[in-house]
Amino acid sequence: MLSASVKISLDHKSYLREPESTTLGRKIIAESIRLIDALGFEQFTFKKLAAEIGSTEASVYRYFENKHKLLVYLVSWYWAWLHYTVTFQLQNLPSPTDRLNRAIEVVARAGQADDPSVAHIDERILHRVIVAESSKVYHTKEVDSENKEGFFLELKRFCHYLALIVLEINPGYPYPHALISTTLEAAHQQLFFAQHLPSLTDVAAEQYTETVNFLKQMVFASIK
Amino acid sequence: MLSASVKISLDHKSYLREPESTTLGRKIIAESIRLIDALGFEQFTFKKLAAEIGSTEASVYRYFENKHKLLVYLVSWYWAWLHYTVTFQLQNLPSPTDRLNRAIEVVARAGQADDPSVAHIDERILHRVIVAESSKVYHTKEVDSENKEGFFLELKRFCHYLALIVLEINPGYPYPHALISTTLEAAHQQLFFAQHLPSLTDVAAEQYTETVNFLKQMVFASIK
């Protein structure tokens, strides 16, 4: 597949300085993804990140107030990227059922992304980070104020986009947003459980394929 | 309802010293629930907890290695308590469909618990803590080793217990554990979204009732 370089831009300022616009900023993003994946978010620090990219703590702090805001940035970027990818994959699919089926596939298989659409971001590693860490962005005491600042817009927009497809299939279904947000979370959870807590799931060997099947069955059974 | 005092006991050692067995231990549990609820897990520290209960940091560290293990203890206690409550509520319900319906109600309405079954633990506050913080217990780099130590047994056991009811209703349903783990997580998520990120859900005014209805519809549609 041919894909021109895509610029994903966000609607809010989880950052102090636009990281995409400088070499150092891009290094911060690229290396933070790798380092959070390697250490886990709790053990990840700006000091370690700075060492990794041959810069200093102070310089990293010029881009992000703290590591939480950096995670907000990464998670928002991920949802914007996934939204873009899904939109692209749904082109020329007129049937809403086909569209929802394809959307579920793309969402659940995001970890298999073969198509690096952005030069310095490794979407497969980012996906692992999202699976393990994304729920931490809103499970904080600051969730309401950060929500007002627009920090979760990308997820909310994507959820609404998919909810509208659900309503196209069945305008009378009463819980389109709840079903989609549950499905989006479950797509991550089931992969995480398959790897770490297998007795919480039934998907195992072919984890992507089985997650897709489970989610499709659940979603379509619910809305029909 | 008449309920004798119940002792919930756990199968693993997230603690160093059994907190239920001493006055200080029970104060640590009771006050940590209140403080985590008030400050959020990130801002919660053993120093603040010790100040709150008129003790010292060192004393708290004699009960729990660190605040993460304390959270593991609280979350495990919650699942064991909920399992007990559900088992109790399913007595004399022979029909698996009735049993599953009732189980979903109890799970989704755990935050309305009117029945303080354990003297020093406020289950309603604990429920808020669980909704906001519980996923942090396994989203760590230590998940595999802690899983081996049995830290997640209570959740896994409860999930399996409900999965067996699903299989009673439809022995051919292929994803009983995935469906139940998704439902358990969704029960928390939807309440959290209703309060903090309402555009990710459709449940609003009557959040408990609507969450119950959404989950029942999803579960029974999936397995029938």
Add this chain to the structure above:
DNA sequence: CCACAAATGATAGTAAAGCTATCAAAAAAG
């Protein structure tokens, strides 16, 4: 009720995390 063990409190101290400030050097923009 005494002796002894266990639990707690008081205090101190350490390493790392999570910042903020300052100033000089380098790079980029006009």
Add this chain to the structure above:
DNA sequence: CTTTTTTGATAGCTTTACTATCATTTGTGG
């Protein structure tokens, strides 16, 4: 080529997350 912006280098401060020691209190078994 000068001026603004960005980065690096260094320093320092507060808080968190512990660990250690010793005295005191509490609780228990004889």
